[in-house]
Amino acid sequence: MRDLFLGLDCSTQSLTALLVDYNSGKVIYRYSINFDKDLPHYKTQNGVIILGDSQVIHSYPLMWVEALELLIKRMKNEKIPINKIKAISGSGQQHGTVYLNSKFERTLKELDVKKSLASQLEPTLSRHTSPIWMDSSTTKQCEEIRKNLGGLISTIELLGSNTIERFSGPQIRKFFQEKINDYNNTSIIHLVSSFMASILLGKNAPIDHGDGAGMNLMNIRTKLWDDRALEATAPNLKEKLPSLAHPFTIIGKLSPFFVDKFGFNPDTNLIVWSGDNPNSLIGVGLIERGKVAVSLGTSDTYFGYLHDLYLDFQGEGHVFGAPTGDYMSLICYKNGSLARERIKERFNINWEQFSEILNKSPPGNNGKLMLPYFFPEIVPQVLKPQVYRFGFDENDIEGNVRGIIEAQFLSMKLHSQWIGEKPKEIYATGGASTNKDIIQVLANVFNARVRIFDFTDSAALGAAFRAVKSFYDSEKKIKSWHEIIYNFIDFEKSIMVKPDKKYIELYRDMLDLYKKYEEYILKSGKNPDLSRLGFIKKYF
Ligand code: ADP
Ligand code: XUL
Numbered sequence: 432m433r434d435l436f437l438g439l440d441c442s443t444q445s446l447t448a449l450l451v452d453y454n455s456g457k458v459i460y461r462y463s464i465n466f467d468k469d470l471p472h473y474k475t476q477n478g479v480i481i482l483g484d485s486q487v488i489h490s491y492p493l494m495w496v497e498a499l500e501l502l503i504k505r506m507k508n509e510k511i512p513i514n515k516i517k518a519i520s521g522s523g524q525q526h527g528t529v530y531l532n533s534k535f536e537r538t539l540k541e542l543d544v545k546k547s548l549a550s551q552l553e554p555t556l557s558r559h560t561s562p563i564w565m566d567s568s569t570t571k572q573c574e575e576i577r578k579n580l581g582g583l584i585s586t587i588e589l590l591g592s593n594t595i596e597r598f599s600g601p602q603i604r605k606f607f608q609e610k611i612n613d614y615n616n617t618s619i620i621h622l623v624s625s626f627m628a629s630i631l632l633g634k635n636a637p638i639d640h641g642d643g644a645g646m647n648l649m650n651i652r653t654k655l656w657d658d659r660a661l662e663a664t665a666p667n668l669k670e671k672l673p674s675l676a677h678p679f680t681i682i683g684k685l686s687p688f689f690v691d692k693f694g695f696n697p698d699t700n701l702i703v704w705s706g707d708n709p710n711s712l713i714g715v716g717l718i719e720r721g722k723v724a725v726s727l728g729t730s731d732t733y734f735g736y737l738h739d740l741y742l743d744f745q746g747e748g749h750v751f752g753a754p755t756g757d758y759m760s761l762i763c764y765k766n767g768s769l770a771r772e773r774i775k776e777r778f779n780i781n782w783e784q785f786s787e788i789l790n791k792s793p794p795g796n797n798g799k800l801m802l803p804y805f806f807p808e809i810v811p812q813v814l815k816p817q818v819y820r821f822g823f824d825e826n827d828i829e830g831n832v833r834g835i836i837e838a839q840f841l842s843m844k845l846h847s848q849w850i851g852e853k854p855k856e857i858y859a860t861g862g863a864s865t866n867k868d869i870i871q872v873l874a875n876v877f878n879a880r881v882r883i884f885d886f887t888d889s890a891a892l893g894a895a896f897r898a899v900k901s902f903y904d905s906e907k908k909i910k911s912w913h914e915i916i917y918n919f920i921d922f923e924k925s926i927m928v929k930p931d932k933k934y935i936e937l938y939r940d941m942l943d944l945y946k947k948y949e950e951y952i953l954k955s956g957k958n959p960d961l962s963r964l965g966f967i968k969k970y971f
Contacts, residue, residue: 433452433453433454433455433512433515434452434453434454434515434517434902435450435451435452435453435459435512435515435516435517436450436451436453436516436517436518436519436520436895436898436899436902437449437450437451437513437516437518437519437520437895437898438451438519438520438521438522438710438891438892438893438894438895438896438897438898439499439502439519439520439521439522439627439704439891439894440521440522440523440707440710440888440890440891440894441495441498441499441521441522441523441524441623441624441627442478442522442523442524442707442728442729442890443477443478443479443490443524443563443564443565443728443729443730444465444466444467444477444478444729445463445464445465445466445478445498446463446464446466446495446498446499446502447461447462447463447464447888447890447891448460448461448462448463448502448506448891449461449888449891449892449894449895450506450511450516450895451892451895451899451919453899453918456918456919457919458886458892458895458919460506460509460511461888462502462505462506464498464501464502466478466490466494466498469498469501470494470497470498470501473491473493473494475490475491475494477729477769478490478729479563479565480560482560485806485807485816486566486567486568486807486814487562487566487568488562488563488565488566488567489560489561489562489563489566490527490560490561490563491559491560491561492529492556492559492560492561492623492626493549493552493553493556493559495623495626495627496548496549496552496630497547497548497549499548499627499630499631500547500548500549503689503693504693506693507693507694513693513694513695514694514695514696515696516695516696516699517699517700517898517902518681518699518700518701518702518898518899518901518902519631519685519699519700519701519702519898520701520702520703520704520705520894520895520897520898520901521624521627521628521631521704521705521894522624522704522705522706522707522710522711522890522891522893522894523622523623523624523625523626523627523642523704523705523706523707524563524564524623524706524707524729525564525622525623525624525642525645525706525707525708526563526564526597526598526599526602526622526645526646526706527561527562527563527564527599527622527623528561528562528599528602528603528606528620528621528622529556529558529561529620529621529622529623529626530556530557530558530561530606530613530617530620531555531556531557531617531618531619531620531621531626532555532556532557532616532617532618533618534554534555535552535555535618535619535629535635536619536634536635538551538552538554538555539629539630539632539633539634539686540633540634542633542686542688544688544691544692548630548688552630557613557616557617557618558606558610558613558617561623562597562602562605562606563597563623564597564730564763565597565730565765565806566596566597566602567596567597567765567807567809567814568596568605569596569597569601569602569604569605570596570814571605572594572601572602572604572605572608573593573594573595573596573601574594575604575663576594576600576601576604576647576660576663576664577593577594579659579662579663580594580659580660580663583744583746584744586647587742587743587744587746588742589650589651589657589659589660590644590647590648590649590650590651590657590660591644591649591651591740591742591749591750591751591758592644592645592647592746592748592749592750593746593747594647595647595749595809596809597809598645598646598647599620599622599645599646599647599648600646600647600648600660600664601647601664603620603664603665603668604664604665606665607664607665607666614665617671618671619635619671619672619673620668620671620672621635621636621638621673622638622642622643622645622646622706624638624639624642624704624705624706625637625638625642625673625703625704627704628682628701628703628704629673630686631685631686631689631701632682632683632685632686632701633683633685633686633687633688634683635673636673636682636701636703636704637673637674637675637676637680637682637703638672638673638674638675638676638703639675639676639677639678639680639703639704639705639709639752640654640675640676640677640678640751640752640756641678641705641706641708641709641710641751641752641753641754641759642704642705642706642709642751643675643752644749644750644751644752645706645749645751647660647664648660648661648664648668648672649675651740651742651750652740654675654752655675656669656672656675676703677703677756678703678705678709678752678753678754678755678756678897679702679703679754679756679897679900679901679904680702680703680901681700681701681702681901681902681905682701682702682703683700683701684697684698684699684700684701685697685699685700685701700898700901700902700905702897702898702901702902704894705754705893705894705897706751707728707890708726708732708734708751708759708761708763708890709751709752709753709754709759709893710754710889710890710891710892710893710894710897711724711726711732711734711860711861711889711890711893712724712734712736712753712754712759712893713753713754713755713893713896713897713912713916714860714888714889714890714891714892714893714894714896715858715860715884715889715893715920716858716916716917716920716922717734717735717736717858718736718755718912718913718916719736720735720736720737720738720852721852721854721855721856722735722736722854722855722856722857722858723735723847723850723852723854723857723858724857724858724859724860724889725843725857725858725859725860725861725864725873725881726859726860726861726864726889727767727768727859727860727861727862727863727864727869728767728768728860728861728862728863729767729768729769730763730764730765730767731763731764731766731767731768731839731843731861732761732762732763732764732767733761733762733843733847734759734760734761734762735759735760735850735852735854736753736755736757736758736759737750737753737757737758737759737760738757738758739757739758740758741758741760741850741851743760743849743850745849747762747809747810747811747812747846747849748760748761748762748810748846748847748849748850749761749762749763754893754896754897755912760850762809762810762843762846762847763809763810764808764809764810764839764842764843765806765807765808765809766803766804766805766806766808766839767839767863768861768862768863769805769806770803770805770806770835770839771785771835771836771839771863771869773805774831774832774835777825777831778828778831778832782866785832785866786866786867786868786869788828788829788832788833789832789833789836789868789869789872790868791829792829792830792832792833793971794837794872794875794931794934794937794938795837795934795937795938795941795966795970795971796829796830796833796834796837797822797830797967797971798822798963798964798966798967798970798971799820799821799822799823799827799830799833799834800820800821800822800834800837800838800941800944800945800948800963801818801819801820801821801831801834801835801837801838802818802819802838802948802949802952803818803834803835803838803839803842804816804817804818804819805818810842810846811842811846811949811953813953819948819952820834821948821960821963822963822967833872836869836872837872837876837941838945840872840873840876840877841876841938841941841942841945842945842949843876844876844877844942845942845945845946845949853879854877854879855879855880856879856880856881856882857873857874857877857879857880857881857882858881858882858884859873859881859882859883859884860884860887860889861887861889862887864883864884864887865883865887867883867926867928870883870928871928871931873928874928874929874930874931875930875931875934875938876938876942877930878930878932878935878938879930880927880928880929880930881927881928882922882925882926882927882928883925883926883927883928884920884925885924885925892919896912896915896916896919899915900912900915937970940966940969940970941966943962944959944962944963944966947959947962
């Protein structure tokens, strides 16, 4: 008898399923629904819609629901043994909020197998779109909440993060201020993760501590909703939020809708969902200190396992709950894959050509340097997008290709210093981690080895690992994280990209230069052009 587990990941651009077989330690099925391509009637671009200006970015909860039904339908049509699945867990893009009215839970309990999920759930939404992590339109609300909580330091002490534009609390406050009637008609506010879990469960599912920490509403120490934060955000908010749960909680059995319509086993367990970054932490096997992961997905993130709570009082970094019950640190960039794609599209090249061009230019880019704010940026905070180029222009193909990659990793190195530990090894994941040439620049800038895996779906894999762990623990066949991770991930087989020691000093100097340009542009610092000329003289 095979023990199968399903990990789902509802990310910015796609919904992915990984079916894993614990006994063979293998992923036996992968399927992904791309929102733009497979559900074109929502007219999303890269899974999102831009409302008004570049700061208001939403997506459609019904699109995620339709994707879920489509995905499971395809699994059934392909005769995947879904009746053998023991447990399911999932992952969602973090921070996004879904607003539902009083019909939601009743509708979930009475779902009709003859009708589609989306058509039945449409009347239960009190807001048809969801603000997602790319939205940066809540600066006013962030300031109001922060002030109410006693300023930057006390906010970070309480919540593990500063108030941040994309986080759920400020987004909820904006909705309450701008659409008071719709807010009052909202009975429950879910995260993407708990919304998707609720549909599978057939009733409201809790939010886990990993994703809950990305809301500006959860006390980072007690891991409970914080009354002061709730009050500073919107009235009667506590009654509109699901409960909070440990990341290994079994939340119930799969809803009869999925059992009757698709043939799942009625005994299929559901494990609480979490955010994509906490899931990825476990999905790449990060359960110890000294190593960090860099995820190059729609967002670029840099994160690591924390045994103890460790806060960034500068306010750029975040602390979330980790799937192990400990903590994780994280910084997140909006100018990730989509910014790299801007350069790729500008010169009409594919990723192979992008790599070739990257390799033609030398490390240090002949002293050409970019500040890559194609979109509003999170770290450092840049609300009005603008790309700054020093020593080259937008028509210089080599300058731009190397310029963006070096800028992204230099910024990551600069802004991750609060975490304290210098990583000896970096685990790379996400769509762009398949690109070895991009990864070589990461290794050189950080002067660290980078491990590339033969899978990039670390969030879905992490969700499957959490399903494995919770299921076996509940059956008293306890398995350690180490055992589960090593059962599936063959670390020997992963590719190791080594830093080229020739460039240690060059990138140290370039980091200094990058910092000066950031200060020059963002904090009206001194113009560092002379230092850049010195850099060119020294290395080129
Ligand atoms: P998410 O999970 O956030 O939706 P993924 O981790 O699936 O995103 O990553 C998708 C991104 O990966 C695409 O937007 C694309 O830019 C990038 N990508 C895919 N292949 C390559 C490649 N060979 N080189 C660089 N980037 C790539
Ligand atoms: C993390 C963040 C993004 C999203 C989407 O704080 O905003 O990484 O989780 O991937």
